[in-house]
Amino acid sequence: METGMRSLLSDNGRYVESFRLFLKNSTEHECMQQFIETRLPDVVSSIGDGKTVINVLGVGSGSGEIDLKIFSKIQARYPGVPINTDIVEPSPEQLLSYMERVAKTPGLENINFTWYKKTSAEFELQVKKEKLETKYDFIHMIQMMYYVKDVPATVKFFRSLLAPNGKLLIILVSGNSGWSTLWKKYGSRLPLNDLCLYITAGDIADMLSSEGAKQECYELPSDMVITECFIDGNRNGDLLLDFLTETCDFNKNAPPELREEIIQDLKSPGCSSVKDGKIIFNNNLSAIVVESD
């Protein structure tokens, strides 16, 4: 890694701010919502068969916007069946936003929330130490696998928590996205902060195949408008660049040559296209659904 740069995750306030701006500038949640509307009903159609309570685990749930949409599909399939949900999320700001969202959302009366202000690894440790035996009918890990240290071990652990008929949903950037292009070229020169950041859904699918896991993969086309990244001194552009490079204040702290190279590549066809005068980054995602063994 080049000197003088540190991971965006080391500054939680700035991370949350740039993540929110990313959501505003992209169709990230819209494409997930499309998946939830069109595909998820099928995915969850048998997870609760014969059960009096449905157990759901959310890992890296952020402020819960997507989680609540997922619940609505489980509730629609299994009306009136109580849902127990464990939420594992290390960021206090995100957890608080999630709790506020739950407090003001009607229709969640049959859902019992338990909050864990923990990383997935800390949660795994607690489960093992306290020999917790809960098995889950649905587990989701949406856009969070970049932040775990040992991806294969993490996937293996959460698969082991699946109940019979249970499903694990993993959503990550697609192997054909601009992210993949950027990470392949610059991953080694950006701050990893000893986290396994540069992983795509393609890598996870290969890993699962080699383990003989039953999985289905869905492509979720998505865009992100990054025009402001190319306007000097534009604060939104600075924050988006931080999010794209996972670097805290990239514009200020990156060596000039690296900054120049990345700025050029962000405009190139491997990462972006131009539409109506806007520069559109390829933010395509993939959803992988893994069945219990």
Ligand SMILES: C[S@@+](CC[C@H](N)C(=O)[O-])C[C@H]1O[C@@H](n2cnc3c(N)ncnc32)[C@H](O)[C@@H]1O
């Ligand atoms: C990109 S956000 C995704 C949030 C949400 N799932 C969504 O799609 O809107 C990543 C989330 O993972 C959380 N996170 C970071 N490191 C984590 C870890 N080691 N274990 C669990 N969650 C983590 C972050 O705090 C953040 O809320």
